[in-house]
Amino acid sequence: MTPEDIKNCNIVVVGSSGMLGWEVVESLKNTGLSVAALDIPAIDITKRKSVQSVLSRISAPSLLINCAAYTAVDKAESEPEAAFAANRDGPANLADECERLGIPLIHISTDYVFNGKSDRPYKEDAAADPLNVYGLSKWEGEEAVRSRLARHLIVRTSWLYGSRGQNFVKTMLKLGTEREELKVVCDQYGCPTWSFDLAGCLGRIAERALSGSEEVPWGTYHFCGEGITTWYQFALAILDEARRGESTRIARVSPVPSSSYPTVAARPRYSALDCGKIEASLGIAPPPWEKSLAGLMDKLSNPQQ
Ligand SMILES: NC(=O)c1ccc[n+]([C@@H]2O[C@H](COP(=O)([O-])OP(=O)(O)OC[C@H]3O[C@@H](n4cnc5c(N)ncnc54)[C@H](OP(=O)(O)O)[C@@H]3O)[C@@H](O)[C@H]2O)c1
Numbered sequence: 001m002t003p004e005d006i007k008n009c010n011i012v013v014v015g016s017s018g019m020l021g022w023e024v025v026e027s028l029k030n031t032g033l034s035v036a037a038l039d040i041p042a043i044d045i046t047k048r049k050s051v052q053s054v055l056s057r058i059s060a061p062s063l064l065i066n067c068a069a070y071t072a073v074d075k076a077e078s079e080p081e082a083a084f085a086a087n088r089d090g091p092a093n094l095a096d097e098c099e100r101l102g103i104p105l106i107h108i109s110t111d112y113v114f115n116g117k118s119d120r121p122y123k124e125d126a127a128a129d130p131l132n133v134y135g136l137s138k139w140e141g142e143e144a145v146r147s148r149l150a151r152h153l154i155v156r157t158s159w160l161y162g163s164r165g166q167n168f169v170k171t172m173l174k175l176g177t178e179r180e181e182l183k184v185v186c187d188q189y190g191c192p193t194w195s196f197d198l199a200g201c202l203g204r205i206a207e208r209a210l211s212g213s214e215e216v217p218w219g220t221y222h223f224c225g226e227g228i229t230t231w232y233q234f235a236l237a238i239l240d241e242a243r244r245g246e247s248t249r250i251a252r253v254s255p256v257p258s259s260s261y262p263t264v265a266a267r268p269r270y271s272a273l274d275c276g277k278i279e280a281s282l283g284i285a286p287p288p289w290e291k292s293l294a295g296l297m298d299k300l301s302n303p304q305q
Contacts, residue, residue, distance in 0.1 A: 011206055012036045012061050014045060014094065015068030019165030020108065023199035024065055031203055033210075036061070039068065045090030051097050063209055065106045065202055066094050069138070073112070074264035076134040087137035092144035095152065104151035104209055104218070106202060111158035111190060111224070113139040116268020121191075121228070123274045124156075124220045132265035142220070153205060154220040155198070158273055159234075162195030163299055168231070172238045173300075179251045182239075186232035186255030189270045191224035194292035196299075198223055201284050208282070217281045222273035225289030232256075237290060241297040 011028055015021035016037035025037045036058050044050040045068050055061060070076060070086035091107055098105040112135035113128040130136040145152045161167040175182055201223050209216050229237075232255040239250050258267070279285045 010034055010036075010058075010060055010062040011210075012038065012055065012058060012064040014038050014043060014064065014066050018067055018069075018071075019162050019167060020160060020195045020198060021067035022164045023162055023195040024067055024202055027196070027199035027203045028206065031207065033203075033206065045093055046085040048093045048096070051093045055097050055101065061101060061103055063104055063106070063206055064094060064098055065206065066091060067108055069108070069141075070134070073132060073134045073267075076137065077132065077264050080133045080137070083133050083137040084140065087134070088140040088144055091141040092148065095145045095148035098151075099149050104153070104216070105145060105149055106153045106155065106205060107141070107145050108198075109142050109154050109156045109220075110135065110138045111156060111271035111273055112268060113142065113156065114268055114271055116188075116270045118270055121272040121274035122222070124222055124277055131268060134265060135268075146220075151216075151218050153216070153218055155202065155205075155278075156220070156222050156273060157193050157198055158224045158271055159190045159192040160195055160198070161192060161296065163296065164195070168192075168234065169238050169293070169296065172235050173242055176239050176242055176251045177249075182235060182251045182253050183256040183261070184232045184235040184253055185258050185261050186230050187257050187269065188267055189228055189230055189272060190268075191226070191228055191272050192234055192289040192293065193224040193286070194289075194296055196295065197225065197287055197292055201278070201286070204284060205282060221278040221282070222275050223278050223284070223286055224273045224275060225292050226275070226286050227289050228272045229289065230255075234289075234293075237293055241293060244297075 016025050017039040028035045043054040070083045076083035115129040128139045161169040235253045
């Protein structure tokens with residue numbers, strides 16, 4: 001964006017080149033809102049001076065949406081400084097700047113703040129107990145926002161996928177045409193979330209905050225695809241979708257326990273999120289994950305849509 005473009009924008013989206021950030025910018029633009037789309041290196045949220053100088057060049061910012069994060073879950077175990085800088089210090093810098101500018105912040109967080117020992121979907125006030133560095137850094141980022149800025153909205157989501165960036169759906173679609181068989185973990189439970197749905201949710205919240213017609217009930221919310229599944233079941237559904245209209249051979253999927261697929265970072269066994277609060281307080285109900293998956297597959301096969 002040119003400095004002139006930035007001047008005319010009023011919703012600031014940070015992390016705009018990422019999977020979710022890109023979708024949020026598209027969604028806001030489609031609703032006619034003016035957007036300042038920022039990512040590294042134009043802004044580095046880990047550096048207070050960068051945040052201050054970039055945001056001060058925007059003439060009348062009214063709301064900031066932070067989709068920027070360090071999201072390499074396994075790598076974070078060996079790079080904790082980088083994870084904490086982006087996921088804790090970054091949101092702290094943004095919240096301080098929002099406080100100074102008198103604008104609200106919508107910040108994205110994760111199901112990985114929970115330990116996965118529950119047997120029912122986590123509500124917003126369930127105790128956090130992250131199992132890995134990424135989850136801890138995101139939890140401390142949430143706390144940094146809460147302690148600095150009253151007008152904040154923290155939206156936790158899970159198992160995000162979309163048309164941009166690396167994600168489980170795109171990996172399965174690629175490997176599904178390259179291999180005979182895919183072994184996928186069948187004992188981790190969660191809720192797949194299409195970045196397009198979450199972007200729509202954030203757009204609705206932004207419009208509500210900007211219109212000023214109704215007070216926004218600030219606080220922490222959960223938003224993820226409706227329904228609980230496993231990575232194995234999710235993979236089956238993805239490859240079933242891929243088989244439709246596809247002449248090439250698609251791999252078969254076999255279930256494996258997490259114990260036979262060790263990862264550097266521990267993952268929660270169960271991280272389904274209860275989305276009742278966002279529906280009750282903001283009137284936003286996430287669609288069933290199967291319907292959203294079909295929506296993405298349609299978009300991938302008809303990119304002009
Ligand atoms: N992906 C998931 O499954 C998932 C699940 C639950 C929650 N979330 C949360 O959802 C949000 C969006 O995730 P995503 O998957 O869209 O992430 P993503 O694709 O990795 O995008 C994050 C963006 O932030 C940028 N960024 C990193 N460090 C930065 C910095 N210091 N300053 C400015 N920008 C920086 C990244 O740039 P580079 O690529 O150049 O580093 C990237 O463009 C995050 O808060 C994440 O924690 C994700």
